[in-house]
Amino acid sequence: MKLLVFSDSHGNTAKMTDVVRREEPDQLLHLGDVARDTRVLTEQFPHLPLARVCGNCDGRSNLPAERLLTFAEKKVLMCHGHTYGVKCGIGGAVAAARQMGADVLLFGHTHEAFCDLLGELWVMNPGSIGSLFEPTYGIIRITEAGMVCYTERY
Numbered sequence: 001m002k003l004l005v006f007s008d009s010h011g012n013t014a015k016m017t018d019v020v021r022r023e024e025p026d027q028l029l030h031l032g033d034v035a036r037d038t039r040v041l042t043e044q045f046p047h048l049p050l051a052r053v054c055g056n057c058d059g060r061s062n063l064p065a066e067r068l069l070t071f072a073e074k075k076v077l078m079c080h081g082h083t084y085g086v087k088c089g090i091g092g093a094v095a096a097a098r099q100m101g102a103d104v105l106l107f108g109h110t111h112e113a114f115c116d117l118l119g120e121l122w123v124m125n126p127g128s129i130g131s132l133f134e135p136t137y138g139i140i141r142i143t144e145a146g147m148v149c150y151t152e153r154y
Contacts, residue, residue, distance in 0.1 A: 001072050005138035007031035007080070007108025008055070010130035013040040015154055019129070019137055020045055027071065031108040031126070032080035033057040055080035055108065072142040074103040081107030081125070090123065097121060104140060104149060113138075113151040122149040129154065 004025035006016055011034060020028065020041065028048050030038050032055025042050055051069055054061035066079035077097045084093035086109050097105035104122040113127030113136040126138030135154035140147065 001026050001142045003027045003029055003071060003076075003140040003142070005029045005031065005106055005124065005126045005140065006129045007106075007126050008033040008111055008128035008130050009037040010034055010057070010128070011037060012130040012135070013037050015129050015135055016041060017044055019154065020048070023139065025139075027051070029076075029078060029106065031055065031078060031106055032063075033108060034130075035061060035063055051078065053078050053080055056082040068100050068102065071140075074142055074147055075101055076104040076106060076140070077102040078106045081109035086110055086125075094118065094121065094123060097123075103147065106138070115149050115151050117149075122147065124149050124151065126151055 002025045004023050028050040030052045032053050035052045035058050054063040065083050069076050086107050106124050111128040114125040124138050127136030129135050129137050136151050138151050140149045
């Protein structure tokens with residue numbers, strides 16, 4: 001299974017659609033800012049499941065601030081990160097993910113791509129696909145042999 005992770009698209013839908021075509025994922029995840037950008041993805045790729053959370057720039061959204069989802073028996077905590085103050089450190093978000101039994105913590109907000117394995121918890125910020133300078137996104141691959149997470153430049 002291949003999960004494609006976007007965050008902080010800020011209106012740049014063309015980059016997201018280009019990456020979806022190139023990567024051919026099984027599932028799309030959007031971590032907010034601007035979650036309404038995903039309408040383009042659902043229109044162009046109606047066969048692809050999409051999960052979203054709201055970010056700090058999503059105004060009065062009916063989307064949840066975080067979601068705990070399971071893919072191929074791996075638990076993934078999705079959040080934008082602003083509610084955990086990730087610009088000041090990821091400790092609160094990591095603690096929440098561990099408390100929930102997550103295998104992967106996904107957050108955005110900082111626009112800085114990051115991916116690391118902290119003990120048994122993968123922690124990923126896919127960066128900003130909407131960045132004018134260095135757009136990035138994330139990939140999660142889950143196979144029978146295990147799981148790997150990484151970020152890519154556009």
